[in-house]
Amino acid sequence: MRVLVQRVSRASVAVGGDVVASIGPGLLLLVGVRQGDTGTQAAHLARKIAALRVFADAGGKMNLDVRQAGGRVLAVSQFTLYADAEKGNRPSFVLAARPEEARPLFEHFCALLETELGASVARGLFGADMQVELVNDGPVTILLEK
Numbered sequence: 625m626r627v628l629v630q631r632v633s634r635a636s637v638a639v640g641g642d643v644v645a646s647i648g649p650g651l652l653l654l655v656g657v658r659q660g661d662t663g664t665q666a667a668h669l670a671r672k673i674a675a676l677r678v679f680a681d682a683g684g685k686m687n688l689d690v691r692q693a694g695g696r697v698l699a700v701s702q703f704t705l706y707a708d709a710e711k712g713n714r715p716s717f718v719l720a721a722r723p724e725e726a727r728p729l730f731e732h733f734c735a736l737l738e739t740e741l742g743a744s745v746a747r748g749l750f751g752a753d754m755q756v757e758l759v760n761d762g763p764v765t766i767l768l769e770k
Contacts, residue, residue: 625665625733626705628654631678631764635698637748638755645746650695651678652758655733656705657726658719665770666733673697674740678764686764691741699737700748700756701730723751 629651636646653673678686679693690697703726707715721729727750734745748754 625658625661625669625729625770626656627669627673627768628656628702628705629673629676629678629766629768630654630758631761632698633759633761635756635758637698637700638757639749639752644749644754645698647696647698647746649693649761651676651690651697652756653697653699654702654705655699655730656702657721657729658706659721659725661721661725661729663729663732666729667736668770669768670733670736670740672768672770673737676766678766691743696743696746697737697741698746698748699730699734700754701726701750727751 632650632652634648635652636643638644675689677689679688679690679695681687703717703720706720707717708719709715730750734747738745
């Protein structure tokens with residue numbers, strides 16, 4: 625599993641012009657599921673993200689996690705995180721899990737993250753053509769993989 629974590633001032637997801645999810649300050653997570661990924665990997669990443677200290681404390685040091693900072697989380701499934709563009713100019717997505725494997729693991733990851741955070745996780749619409757808007761704060765962008 626790969627999760628691209630972005631600290632944001634705000635983020636939203638629209639499908640067909642309608643906003644389906646939005647947050648103010650917090651974390652936007654772009655979540656890629658690879659063939660054969662497991663719930664164990666999802667649990668590890670959920671714990672890691674909940675505890676990730678990327679928000680400034682009173683001294684301006686990145687020392688607070690999303691809960692301590694009063695932020696929210698928006699998770700968006702993104703199979704293109706497993707694109708392979710080594711050969712040719714058109715990316716291959718053969719490493720990405722098929723929707724029937726990826727959707728349950730994405731939902732499981734979000735549920736685990738909700739448990740870790742003690743708060744709901746906003747979600748994009750799995751498999752939809754989404755328009756994601758964000759204001760990257762910092763910018764702070766971190767790639768996690770397990």
